[in-house]
Amino acid sequence: MAYFEGTKEEFYKFLGPRTSDIVTEISRPKRKHQKSCKDEDIDDNGKKKVCGKWKSLDAAHLKDRTRKILITEILEDFAEKNIKQSTYKITLDKFEEEFRNKHKDFFNVIQFRCRKHHRAYDNKYKVEDLQDEIVIPTVETYTPDFEIDSNTKSEFIKKFIVPKISYLKNDNCRIARVSKDNWNFNPTVKELKKDFYLLCYNQVDFSVAILKIEKNTLQIKAKTTDKKKISLNIPYSESDFFEKKTDKNLEFLESFELKS
Incomplete structure (x- = not known):
């Protein structure tokens, strides 16, 4: 049985480095329970x-639950100690088992933070930990059954996405790609009388953010000639999603990436 002995x-x-791999493995399924960075900023x-922010968040250990602290606790509680040489000896299997156990109460050990807020948190509390950053990307990935590139038509993307998401139907959502730093949608007045979903597609990195408009909550006059369609403009963002004309914040539901 392999073991490690050292200070x-x-x-x-x-x-x-092995603890980084373990944290990454443990953290991936937890991203669906915290979809974005919850730290606060001060606006203008x-x-x-x-x-x-929701793309590529860091798995940030809390100030009193850093990996260094967890490793020290494991060594003190489970390793053989050589006091004279200040060394510890433990089997690798036991070390890994106990390190995983330390993360069972996950959100009392780790919070997902964007890189800016991760560093701000560490600086505020003078956190000293292992230096490698543990990045957990957007939770879900889907692989289309067709070749995807920046020129792939949005409707092909929508046709692929709708069957994958339980609450989406062909008639309760629309898709738009980034154009001049905006997602531009033209739903009908009738469509917005029920819960409606916006598929914000980024054709550069093939990511999709799904936003929800609750029925009858967005009051915009129709601008089209037939008075049936409404123009919605959502400024491109990785954090704030709002409709430009009304300044109404839109509910962010989930995100995923498409892999070609």
């Missing part, structure tokens, strides 16, 4: 607002 610093150095009017 705490040697455990940090040589087993640290001095008001607090939730960050909301």
Whole structure:
């Protein structure tokens, strides 16, 4: 049975990379329970607002649950100690088992944060931990059964997405790609009388954010000649999703990436 023997610093150095792999593995399925960064910013009017960034968040250990602290606890509780040489000896299987156990109460150990807020948190609390960043990308990925590139028509993307998401139907959503830093939608007045979904497609990185408009909550006069369609403009963002004319925030439901 393989074991490792060394000082705490040697455990940090040589087993640290393995703890990164374990945290990544544990964290991936948890992203669906925290879809975006929940830390707060101050806007131009001095008001607090939730960050909301959702792409590639860091799995950030809390200040009193850093990987260094967890490793130290494992060594003190489960390893053989050589006091004279200040070394510890433990089997690799036992070390990994206990490191996983330390993360069972996941959200009391880790919070998902964007890189900016992760660093701000660590600086605020003077957190000292292993230096490698653990990045957890957008949770879901789907692989279309056709070749996808920046020129793929949006309707092909929609046709592929709708059957994958339980609440989507062909007649309760529309898709738009980024155009001049906006997603532009033209739903009908009738469509917005029921819950409606906007598929915000980024043709550069093939990511999709789904926004929800609750029925009868968006009051915009129809601008088209037949007075049946409404023009919606959503500025491109990885955090704040709002309709430009009404300044109404839209509910972010989930995101995923398409892999060619």
